[in-house]
Amino acid sequence: MKKHTKGKMNHNHEQTPEEQEINMWKKKLVWAWVITIPLIIVMYILPLFDVMIEEEIMRFIILFLSFPVVFITGFSTLKSGFKGFVSFYFNMDSLIGLGTVIAWLTGVLVFFMEIENYAGIAGMIMAIFITGKFIESKARGRAGAEIRKLLELGAKQARIEKNGKEIMVDISEIKVGDVIIIKPGEKIPTDGIIVKGESSVDESMISGESLPVDKLKGSSVIGATINQDGVLYVKATKVGGDTFLSHIIQLVEEAQGTKVPIQKLADKITSIFVPAILFITIVTFAVWMYFSGDLSLALAAAIAVLVISCPCALGLATPIALTVGSGIGAKKGILIRKGEAIQTMKDVKVVVFDKTGTITKGKPEVTDVSTGKNSEKEILLLAGSLESLSEHPLAKAIVKYCEEKNHNKFMKVTKFSALRGRGVEGYVGKDRIVIGNRRLMNEEKISLKDFEKDISKYESEGKTTMIVSKNKKVIGVLAVADAIKEDSRKALAMLHKAGYKTVMITGDNEPTAKAIAQQVGIKMVIANVLPEDKSNEVKKLQNKYGFVAFAGDGINDAPALKQANVGIAMGTGTDIAIEAGDIVLTTGSLVAVTQSINLSKATFKKIKQNLFWAFAYNTIAIPLAIMGLLHPVIAEIAMAASSITVVTNANLLRRKRIG
Amino acid sequence: MKKIKLTVEGMHCASCAGNIERSLKKIPGLKDARVSMMTRKAIVEADDNVSEEEMKKAVARAGYKVSKIEN
Numbered sequence: 001m002k003k004h005t006k007g008k009m010n011h012n013h014e015q016t017p018e019e020q021e022i023n024m025w026k027k028k029l030v031w032a033w034v035i036t037i038p039l040i041i042v043m044y045i046l047p048l049f050d051v052m053i054e055e056e057i058m059r060f061i062i063l064f065l066s067f068p069v070v071f072i073t074g075f076s077t078l079k080s081g082f083k084g085f086v087s088f089y090f091n092m093d094s095l096i097g098l099g100t101v102i103a104w105l106t107g108v109l110v111f112f113m114e115i116e117n118y119a120g121i122a123g124m125i126m127a128i129f130i131t132g133k134f135i136e137s138k139a140r141g142r143a144g145a146e147i148r149k150l151l152e153l154g155a156k157q158a159r160i161e162k163n164g165k166e167i168m169v170d171i172s173e174i175k176v177g178d179v180i181i182i183k184p185g186e187k188i189p190t191d192g193i194i195v196k197g198e199s200s201v202d203e204s205m206i207s208g209e210s211l212p213v214d215k216l217k218g219s220s221v222i223g224a225t226i227n228q229d230g231v232l233y234v235k236a237t238k239v240g241g242d243t244f245l246s247h248i249i250q251l252v253e254e255a256q257g258t259k260v261p262i263q264k265l266a267d268k269i270t271s272i273f274v275p276a277i278l279f280i281t282i283v284t285f286a287v288w289m290y291f292s293g294d295l296s297l298a299l300a301a302a303i304a305v306l307v308i309s310c311p312c313a314l315g316l317a318t319p320i321a322l323t324v325g326s327g328i329g330a331k332k333g334i335l336i337r338k339g340e341a342i343q344t345m346k347d348v349k350v351v352v353f354d355k356t357g358t359i360t361k362g363k364p365e366v367t368d369v370s371t372g373k374n375s376e377k378e379i380l381l382l383a384g385s386l387e388s389l390s391e392h393p394l395a396k397a398i399v400k401y402c403e404e405k406n407h408n409k410f411m412k413v414t415k416f417s418a419l420r421g422r423g424v425e426g427y428v429g430k431d432r433i434v435i436g437n438r439r440l441m442n443e444e445k446i447s448l449k450d451f452e453k454d455i456s457k458y459e460s461e462g463k464t465t466m467i468v469s470k471n472k473k474v475i476g477v478l479a480v481a482d483a484i485k486e487d488s489r490k491a492l493a494m495l496h497k498a499g500y501k502t503v504m505i506t507g508d509n510e511p512t513a514k515a516i517a518q519q520v521g522i523k524m525v526i527a528n529v530l531p532e533d534k535s536n537e538v539k540k541l542q543n544k545y546g547f548v549a550f551a552g553d554g555i556n557d558a559p560a561l562k563q564a565n566v567g568i569a570m571g572t573g574t575d576i577a578i579e580a581g582d583i584v585l586t587t588g589s590l591v592a593v594t595q596s597i598n599l600s601k602a603t604f605k606k607i608k609q610n611l612f613w614a615f616a617y618n619t620i621a622i623p624l625a626i627m628g629l630l631h632p633v634i635a636e637i638a639m640a641a642s643s644i645t646v647v648t649n650a651n652l653l654r655r656k657r658i659g
Numbered sequence: 660m661k662k663i664k665l666t667v668e669g670m671h672c673a674s675c676a677g678n679i680e681r682s683l684k685k686i687p688g689l690k691d692a693r694v695s696m697m698t699r700k701a702i703v704e705a706d707d708n709v710s711e712e713e714m715k716k717a718v719a720r721a722g723y724k725v726s727k728i729e730n
Contacts, residue, residue, distance in 0.1 A: 017668070017699060080669070080722060089678040089721040093671075144697050252728070253664070257693030257702050271677045315673020323697040401665075 004329025016148065018141040027136035028073040032127040039065040043120050043153065043554055044234060046630040059117065063107045066123030070100050074126045090274035090312075092310050099124050099306030106299060116296035118303065118632070122401055124638045125307055136312070139647040145322050146327030147256070149248055153205055153224040158189035159656050174239050180611035182232045190223040191243045192234040197228030206244065206333070208584055251335055251584065255326055256319070258556030260604075262337040263318035273311040277622075281305045283477065284626045297628060304625040308635035312618055312643035317610035320650040328654060333571075334596045341566045342607070345600035347547040350564055351495055351593070352538060354552035355506035355513065356393070359520055359590065360482040362553070364394055368400035368479035370454040379476035380407040382433050383468050386424045389416050392421055394464060395424070397480050421507050421530035423466070434469045435554070438509050439528060441467050461513030464508055488520045491590035494659055495597070501545065505537055505560075531556055535563040551593045555580075566600075568593055591659065598658040606653050610646045618644045660690070663711065665701040666727035667718055669692070675723065681719035686713050 003550050015023070042061055053061070071078065074097075080095025084090040100122045143601025157168045158270065159181045166181060171189050179195060182188050191470065200212035203225045212228050215221060221234055224245045240246065259267070279540055281302050318339075326336045328657065331642035355641065356362050384402035387395035388410050402408055413433075416426035421444070423436015434444055438455070441448055446469050448455060458465050458479040466478040503524045504517045513527035526537050534552075541548050550557070550564030558580040561567030569581025570588050571631055583600070585592045621638055624630050630638070670676060676694040680700060682691035688706035695701075703714060715725045 021671070083722045089682065089718060091672055091674045091678060091722070137671075140697070147698070253695075253698050253700055254693075254702055256695040256698045259693075267677065270673055271681065274674055310672075311674045312672050315677065319673075319676075319695060319697055327724060387703075621666070 006631045007313065016152075018137070018144065018148065018243050021137050022134070022141055022488040025130060028130045028509055029127075032069050032073040032130045035065055035069050036123050036127040039069075039120055039123050040073060040237050045628075058262055059107065059110055060124075062117065062120040063104075066107065066119045069123040070104050070126050073130060074100060075628050076125075084274070090278070091354070092274065092312060093157060094274055095306045095309055096125070096129050098281075099131075099303050099632070101298065103303050106296075116300070118299065120442065121303075121632050124633050125303075128636045129307075130634070131261075132636075132644060135640070135644050136647055139618055139628065139644065139651060140316075142159065142321065143324045143651055144327065144649060146331050147323060150205075150252060150327075154243075155187040155189040155224065159183070159186075169597075172240070174177045174236055176236055176239055178236045179324075180236060182227045182234060184227055184229050184231065187225055188223055188225050188227055188232070188234060189389050190236050191238040192221055192223075192236045194219050194221060194232055194378055196233035197231050199232050201225040201227045201422060202228055206248070208267070243431060248330075248335060248586070251337055255335070255337050257337065258337075258339040259319050260322065260343050260607060262343055262607060262649060263339075265612065266317060268312045270311045270315040273309070273314070277309040279303065280622070280626065288628065298653045301630060302624065303632045304628070304630045304635040305622065307632055308625045308630065308639050309618070309622050310639045310643060312645045314611075314615035316643060316646050318607050319616045320647050321603055321606040321610055321653065324570070324650045324653045325599060325606070325631060329596065329599050332592065332595060332658075333589075334592055334599060335584040335586065336582075336600070336603075337584055338582045342604045344547065344565050344582075344599045345549070346604050348500075348549045348597070350541055350547055350548045351504060351544045351597070352503045352505055352550045352558070352560075353522070353590075354550075354557050355504055355508065355515075355516060355595075356371045356482060357553045357588070358551055359488050359516065360521075362393060362482065362588075364396055364397040364464065364480045364482040366478055367386060367481045368454075368458060368477075370451060370458075370477040370479070372450055372474075372476065374475045376405075376476070377407055378480075379468050380405060380476075381409070381411065382470065383407065383427060383435055383466070383478060383496055385410040385413050385428055386426050386433055386435055389413060389426070390418050390424050392418070394466060396482055398466065398478060398519075401478075431470050432472075434472075435466055437465065437467070441469065446468070446472050446474060448474060450474060456511065459511035460510060460515055462519065463513055464512055484516065484519055485588070485590055490589045491594045492521050494591075494594045497560065498598075505534055507531065517529070532559070534560040549597070551590075568596060595658045602653060602656045602658060606650055610649055613645055616641070617645075661707055661709075661730070663703045663705065663714065663723050664728075664729040665703060665714060665718065667701055667723050668700055668726045669697050669723040670694075670699060671718075672696075674700060675721075678721040679718055679723055682717045683714060686717055 045066055061117050076095045077093045081093030090322050102658045103118040103122035106115055107117050109115050110117045121135055155171055158171050158174050159168050180189055194215055194217050198216045202212045206222050210357050222338040223243045277625040283301040284305050285298050288301050322339055329336055353359050380402045383398050387398040411428050413426040413428055422440035423433045453476055455465050463481040467474055468476045501520050505526045506513045507529055508527055510527040513525045517525045529537055538550055547565040549566040550560050551568040553570050561580045567581045568583045571586045583596050625635055676696045678692045680692050688709045690706040693702045710730050718725050
């Protein structure tokens with residue numbers, strides 16, 4: 001199936017801006033060296049073999065050969081650099097441009113005065129600069145590869161039926177409600193619902209989940225995923241900027257521009273770097289002139305300062321690591337929304353998990369009904385009648401169960417109200433019906449004595465009990481269980497091994513919660529928490545233990561996600577609550593939580609390493625250049641190496657296993 | 660308030676992103692500008708009365724070119 005993933009629909013491959021940039025540097029690189037190599041031979045190799053060229057002729061040869069390197073292959077660099085002098089928006093081209101032009105001009109001056117000829121060196125500097133840029137742009141292209149893949153994931157065309165014929169149309173022509181036909185091996189063009197056909201769909205590009213997912217009539221599909229083996233007829237439900245993929249792309253693009261706090265100093269330095277270096281260059285030149293009186297020495301030092309200084313290593317240190325990190329994450333369904341989260345994550349001590357939908361599947365089912373001496377039919381009919389008015393997942397489970405048992409002739413309910421975190425109440429005829437948890441029964445002062453044994457038993461099994469009461473008397477109990485996700489245990493074991501304290505938070509009562517927690521290996525449980533109190537509980541944990549990460553479903557848990565130092569919003573299918581989390585997971589997998597923690601830490605470590613190298617390089621190299629200890633060509637090689645090192649080091653992040 | 664995404668051409672070094680941010684932020688009514696050299700995009704938040712033309716001009720002033728504007 002792999003061969004299909006390239007997308008049949010996109011035959012004519014256009015060059016991406018990255019490829020264009022790489023190719024541009026490549027072309028310049030070839031020309032620069034075609035001329036620079038003879039230059040080096042004339043200047044350094046021939047004298048070794050005692051081939052002596054007359055001084056006058058030599059000057060002309062050097063000037064003639066270095067001119068095209070500096071002024072033709074270097075044209076765009078010079079142009080952009082000197083524009084900086086006019087507009088006062090300096091960039092690194094300003095430094096290289098000034099350095100090479102001054103060096104080249106000495107080749108002209110040498111005809112008129114006593115001066116060392118640096119024109120040949122100007123050519124070499126430009127050639128090395130171009131080489132460095134070429135290598136850097138390639139490495140940068142690799143760093144952004146995953147993210148770019150994501151951006152280019154969308155299908156360009158879709159197949160529809162028109163006048164009895166199947167035709168391909170541009171994706172922009174598809175409107176909500178259109179039916180699209182997708183053949184095996186093709187990309188599903190947009191989000192929709194299957195109206196005909198069945199197939200398995202490879203959703204790995206969106207969720208990181210490697211196994212294909214079976215889809216039937218009525219299943220929803222996500223644009224950019226790959227249809228595997230059946231023909232699907234899909235009715236488009238979302239198009240253009242509203243699709244799941246568009247949302248993810250937007251999120252990733254925005255994240256690229258967010259700042260990691262540690263970067264602040266580097267950014268500040270980068271922003272004043274070029275003007276500062278220009279100033280230092282002038283001072284270096286002046287001081288050398290004053291003390292040595294030797295124009296050639298002063299120029300060599302000044303040129304070395306100009307060409308060794310490059311803000312790139314500093315400025316790229318963080319963004320490049322963030323790009324590689326978020327690219328690795330995106331491939332696994334981990335979307336880093338805020339760069340800050342990467343830095344905060346290293347200080348996190350406690351990871352809090354919401355129970356329902358995070359540790360468990362969030363799809364509760366009725367497992368037991370305890371009736372005492374009453375009729376099951378009455379209990380189910382009353383429960384179903386009230387719960388059918390509620391949107392709560394537990395309510396839905398009960399209604400579903402009633403329907404399965406064919407007790408679905410629900411009665412009219414008056415004065416219904418849902419009691420948040422506790423249950424529901426209402427009247428059926430003249431009877432007051434209250435259904436809910438232990439807490440609600442206590443509030444209502446309803447005795448549980450006849451059912452206490454069953455309730456305790458269900459709770460000890462980790463099930464949620466829904467107690468049905470009629471006119472202040474319990475008539476039955478429904479036990480609802482929410483299965484634990486397959487990988488929850490594994491994910492938590494990984495966290496425990498890494499030394500994190502884990503906490504489970506839930507609205508369930510203590511025995512139920514403890515039973516679930518025990519199954520996955522969590523020791524600390526905060527039970528009986530109303531949804532609106534979750535953020536308060538997070539605050540308490542922060543006061544006690546320090547930095548807290550919270551993993552929850554983004555919709556009900558938004559305040560807790562915000563309160564936590566790092567909020568990890570779990571996705572459920574196509575609905576991801578983008579706004580709520582610092583990190584958003586497209587999958588519901590708990591392993592992704594662990595991975596996102598590991599990835600954040602690994603990425604931050606790379607950022608720190610990069611910043612260290614960038615600062616170390618600049619603080620050592622610039623003073624050496626000022627002291628005149630570096631030959632300008634060596635200086636230029638060092639400069640090119642510095643930014644290549646940073647980008648390459650960031651690419652090494654790929655080797656890191658994040659679990 | 661509106662949020663606009665600009666695709667910028669010609670960014671080739673780290674100080675470029677900073678230059679564009681600095682130039683954009685000089686526009687009165689422009690609240691935030693975040694430029695990424697990696698995605699070649701500038702994400703700009705501005706008051707509704709700030710025109711796209713002004714943003715283009717600001718990017719040009721720093722020596723770069725806007726190739727695409729998205730809302």
